[in-house]
Amino acid sequence: MTPTPATPAIRRSDWWLVFRKFLKHGTSIATFVPSSKFLGRQIIAGIDFDTVKCLVELGAGTGPITVELLKRVKSHTKLLIVELDPDFCRRLRERFPNADIIEGDAAHLDELLKGRGITQVDHVISGLPLPSFPPEVRASIIESATKVLAPHGTFRQLTVIPLVYWKLYRTYFPDVRFKLVPLNFPPAGVYVCKPEVR
Numbered sequence: 001m002t003p004t005p006a007t008p009a010i011r012r013s014d015w016w017l018v019f020r021k022f023l024k025h026g027t028s029i030a031t032f033v034p035s036s037k038f039l040g041r042q043i044i045a046g047i048d049f050d051t052v053k054c055l056v057e058l059g060a061g062t063g064p065i066t067v068e069l070l071k072r073v074k075s076h077t078k079l080l081i082v083e084l085d086p087d088f089c090r091r092l093r094e095r096f097p098n099a100d101i102i103e104g105d106a107a108h109l110d111e112l113l114k115g116r117g118i119t120q121v122d123h124v125i126s127g128l129p130l131p132s133f134p135p136e137v138r139a140s141i142i143e144s145a146t147k148v149l150a151p152h153g154t155f156r157q158l159t160v161i162p163l164v165y166w167k168l169y170r171t172y173f174p175d176v177r178f179k180l181v182p183l184n185f186p187p188a189g190v191y192v193c194k195p196e197v198r
């Protein structure tokens, strides 16, 4: 599925929407600009798009990671995008009319997928600001994701505060690797977390 490229006008209105949401909701957005394409590409780096069967993106916002996923994903792969905010969902549906956008809470991921007959996911790609959530909310989101994550799978988490949360993710996953992405505003990074040490 090839997404239509974002024009400068779309990019400006996406920035404005994220900024307004940040002012209104603060910690549940936790950033005031959409991620860069470099961050979008790094968070999906290493995924084998030839073999992958199911991918889930959590907290898609205006879709800077979604667009990179849609460029790479093949017809045999199911891609589900979970976003809580109705305005972001509307924006995602306008931008990606053929994508499967679920307006819902990532904390109920396993149930959202069960309702669609999906029991296993190869990779979960998270744009959620997990460290700024209360610990019990963060734990329920990670628990719900690990329930459906394949043993060979990964939970991929972006951050705009590089490296600081490595220890936090190690409390949930036995294997956590970090990759810096300087070409983002602000400089960012990606944690790739595995449910098993490989």
Ligand SMILES: C[S@@+](CC[C@H](N)C(=O)[O-])C[C@H]1O[C@@H](n2cnc3c(N)ncnc32)[C@H](O)[C@@H]1O
Residues within 6 Å of the ligand: 028, 029, 030, 031, 033, 034, 035, 058, 059, 060, 061, 062, 063, 064, 065, 082, 083, 084, 085, 088, 104, 105, 106, 107, 127, 128, 129, 158
């Ligand atoms: C930091 S923004 C990231 C947006 C986008 N992925 C990016 O990289 O620019 C976090 C997103 O997570 C969404 N979100 C927050 N809590 C959520 C939840 N419990 N379930 C699903 N989405 C959530 C917010 O609405 C927002 O779109």
